[in-house]
Amino acid sequence: MPAAAPRSGDAIFASVEHVNAELFTLTYGAIVRQLLTDLEEVDEVNKQLDQMGYNIGIRLIDEFLAKANVSRCVDFKETAETIAKVGFKMFLGVTASVTNWDADGTCCSIVLEDNPLVDFVELPDTCQGLYYCNVLSGVIRGALEMVSVHED
Amino acid sequence: MAAAAIYSLFIINKSGGLIYYKEYGSAGRMDTNDSLRVASLWHSMHAISQQLSPTVGCSGIELLEADAFDLHCFQSLTGTKFFVVCEPGTLHMDALLKVIYELYTDYVLKNPFYEMEMPIRCELFDLNLSQAVQKDRVALLGR
Numbered sequence A: 001m002p003a004a005a006p007r008s009g010d011a012i013f014a015s016v017e018h019v020n021a022e023l024f025t026l027t028y029g030a031i032v033r034q035l036l037t038d039l040e041e042v043d044e045v046n047k048q049l050d051q052m053g054y055n056i057g058i059r060l061i062d063e064f065l066a067k068a069n070v071s072r073c074v075d076f077k078e079t080a081e082t083i084a085k086v087g088f089k090m091f092l093g094v095t096a097s098v099t100n101w102d103a104d105g106t107c108c109s110i111v112l113e114d115n116p117l118v119d120f121v122e123l124p125d126t127c128q129g130l131y132y133c134n135v136l137s138g139v140i141r142g143a144l145e146m147v148s149v150h151e152d
Numbered sequence B: 001m002a003a004a005a006i007y008s009l010f011i012i013n014k015s016g017g018l019i020y021y022k023e024y025g026s027a028g029r030m031d032t033n034d035s036l037r038v039a040s041l042w043h044s045m046h047a048i049s050q051q052l053s054p055t056v057g058c059s060g061i062e063l064l065e066a067d068a069f070d071l072h073c074f075q076s077l078t079g080t081k082f083f084v085v086c087e088p089g090t091l092h093m094d095a096l097l098k099v100i101y102e103l104y105t106d107y108v109l110k111n112p113f114y115e116m117e118m119p120i121r122c123e124l125f126d127l128n129l130s131q132a133v134q135k136d137r138v139a140l141l142g143r
Helices: A009-015 A021-039 A042-068 A076-092 A134-146 B032-052 B093-108 B123-142
Strands: A096-099 A109-112 B006-012 B018-023 B063-065 B070-075 B081-086
Touching: A009 A042, A009 A076, A021 A042, A042 A076, A042 A134, A042 B093, A076 A096, A076 A109, A076 A134, B006 B032, B006 B093, B006 B123, B018 B032, B032 B070, B032 B081, B070 B093, B081 B093, B093 B123
Parallel strands: none
Antiparallel strands: A096 A109, B006 B018, B006 B081, B063 B070, B070 B081
16 A cells, blocks of 8 residues: 655644744743742753653654655654654644755754744843753654654 | 454663553552563563664564564664553554554653653543544454
8 A cells, every 4th residue: 555645844833833933932931030040050941841842742643644644764864854854844834955964964953043942032141051942942852752853 | 243342552762761550451550570570671672672683773672472462672772662462363453553652751751740750640541542542343253
């Protein structure tokens, strides 16, 4: 039986219910502010954001697989491209680009031109070292771990 | 009349533990211990079939045809298995399994109080699952 063709990020994004973008941005901002108040240490907050992202990622991956109809990626390059083009598009409505590949092809950067999490956000000097979007790296880590890709 | 009956549905977590079992047939619900045993047996057989397969990259048994029933199995890339036991020759079970997978990602995984890999006790999942199975049954009988 022929497998269904993979769906594009745009198509899936269009088919799911959307939430108000500002509500999303404000909610995330409130979470980060509260974590800073509760934990005080920037490193602790980074860790918490990563953990929260991880818990989201381990659940999100099945939804991604169910809706996107992608088959197992052949190598890490394909994995990174799929995350950037389909994954981010499907869940955040924005496309990311993959750059900065190292010589082995084991390390890269995923760059978001237009990140809904950081709309209107300006980091004060007191928060140097805060990875404001660390939840995103946690999500990717959690999602990849569930399909047996271990990464830093 | 086209075969249209689903007898039972099982969902197994990645370690082979039964997390969901629903009986639709007239034989009555299997004893809990038996259902756990059947699930882990299937998990093992599925794993063995991947090793035995002469083709490279085999993802395990998808269909088992017996005299009295067919068994259709779907395994997600995360290792969760969904399998349904139905009347021989029942059509569109693969599509139904995909629908059940989507219901799982919505009503089970998005429930923050559901613990991963644990037995599923989500009312919304039960409700939507019944509706999906009913719709499928009606669609098959209608053809």
